[in-house]
Amino acid sequence: MVDKYTAVWVSHSSMGDFLKCPRLYYLHNMYKSGKTGHKVSIVSPHMSLGIAVHEVLEGLADYPANERLNRDLRAKFEETWLKVSGKKGGFTNIEEEEEFKLRGKDMINNVIKDPRFLTNKCIKLKRDTMPCNFYLSEDHNIILNGLVDWLEYLPLTDSLHIVDFKTGKHEEKEGSLQLPIYLLLCNALQKRKVTKASYWYLESDKMVEAILPDLETAEKNVLEIAMKVKEARRIAKKDGENKVFICPDGAYDPVTKEGGCMNCRPYEWIINNDERMEYVGVGGFNQDMYIVKK
Numbered sequence: 001m002v003d004k005y006t007a008v009w010v011s012h013s014s015m016g017d018f019l020k021c022p023r024l025y026y027l028h029n030m031y032k033s034g035k036t037g038h039k040v041s042i043v044s045p046h047m048s049l050g051i052a053v054h055e056v057l058e059g060l061a062d063y064p065a066n067e068r069l070n071r072d073l074r075a076k077f078e079e080t081w082l083k084v085s086g087k088k089g090g091f092t093n094i095e096e097e098e099e100f101k102l103r104g105k106d107m108i109n110n111v112i113k114d115p116r117f118l119t120n121k122c123i124k125l126k127r128d129t130m131p132c133n134f135y136l137s138e139d140h141n142i143i144l145n146g147l148v149d150w151l152e153y154l155p156l157t158d159s160l161h162i163v164d165f166k167t168g169k170h171e172e173k174e175g176s177l178q179l180p181i182y183l184l185l186c187n188a189l190q191k192r193k194v195t196k197a198s199y200w201y202l203e204s205d206k207m208v209e210a211i212l213p214d215l216e217t218a219e220k221n222v223l224e225i226a227m228k229v230k231e232a233r234r235i236a237k238k239d240g241e242n243k244v245f246i247c248p249d250g251a252y253d254p255v256t257k258e259g260g261c262m263n264c265r266p267y268e269w270i271i272n273n274d275e276r277m278e279y280v281g282v283g284g285f286n287q288d289m290y291i292v293k294k
C-alpha cells in the first residue's frame with residue numbers, strides 16, 4: 001500500500017551522496033542530532049551563491065512573461081543576498097563574501113544583458129511545501145522529488161524545454177542523474193512532452209544543449225539506484241547503520257581524528273563535537289546548519 005510517510009524519498013542530491021558512498025548518504029540524509037532531533041547540513045559559499053542566484057531567477061516565473069524584464073533583478077539580488085550573508089551563508093570573512101557576491105552580481109548582469117528565453121512563456125510544476133514529487137514506484141513505495149529550475153514552453157511543438165541554471169564553474173558530468181530525474185518529474189507532473197534540455201552556465205553566460213535521455217531508460221536507471229538506497233535502509237533498520245552505511249575507503253577515526261575525505265569529514269566532525277565545526281542556525285528544511293571554521 002502506498003504511504004507517503006513510510007515511503008523512501010529519493011532525490012538527485014541523496015542518490016548522488018549514495019553513489020559517492022553509503023556512509024556519506026547516511027551522514028547527510030539520515031543522521032539526526034541526539035540533541036535537536038534535526039538532520040545536519042554544511043553551508044558553504046558556493047551553495048549560498050547558488051541559492052541566491054536561483055531564487056532571483058526562478059522567482060521570475062511568478063510574473064507574466066511580458067512583465068519579467070520590468071523587474072529590478074539587481075535590487076532583488078541584493079535583497080536575496082541578505083538571507084545568505086555572513087556565517088549563516090558559510091562566509092567566514094567579509095572579503096570571501098564580497099568575492100562570491102560579486103560573482104553573483106556578474107551572473108545577474110549577464111542575465112539582464114541577454115535574458116534569452118526568460119521572456120517566453122514558461123510553466124511551473126505543481127508542488128506544495130515540499131519539492132515537486134511523485135511515486136517513482138508504488139510497488140516499492142519510493143517517491144522521487146526534486147525541483148526543475150525553469151521550464152520554457154515551446155509553442156511550435158506544444159512541448160517543453162528544461163533549463164538548469166548553473167552557478168558553479170564545472171560542467172555537469174556525463175551520466176549524471178539530474179536530467180533523467182527532471183525528465184521523470186516533468187512527465188509525471190504535467191501533460192506536455194519534453195523535447196529539449198539545456199544547461200545555462202551563468203558565469204560564462206554559455207548555453208549548452210544536453211542530450212535528452214529516453215523516458216524508459218531514465219526510469220530504469222533512476223529506479224535501480226533508488227532500489228539500492230531502499231535496500232540499504234532496510235538492512236540498516238534490521239542490523240544497524242554500521243552494517244551497511246560504511247566507508248569503502250579509509251574511514252574517519254574519531255579517536256585519532258584522522259581519515260575520511262573532504263565529503264564526509266565535516267559531518268564526522270559534527271557528530272563528534274569537533275571544534276572545527278560551528279553551528280550557525282536552523283535551515284529551511286529544519287536541519288541544523290554548520291560551517292567549517294577557518
Ligand code: SF4
Nearest residue numbers: 021023247260261264
Ligand atoms: S572517506 Fe569514506 S566515508 Fe568518507 S565520503 Fe569518502 S568514501 Fe565515504
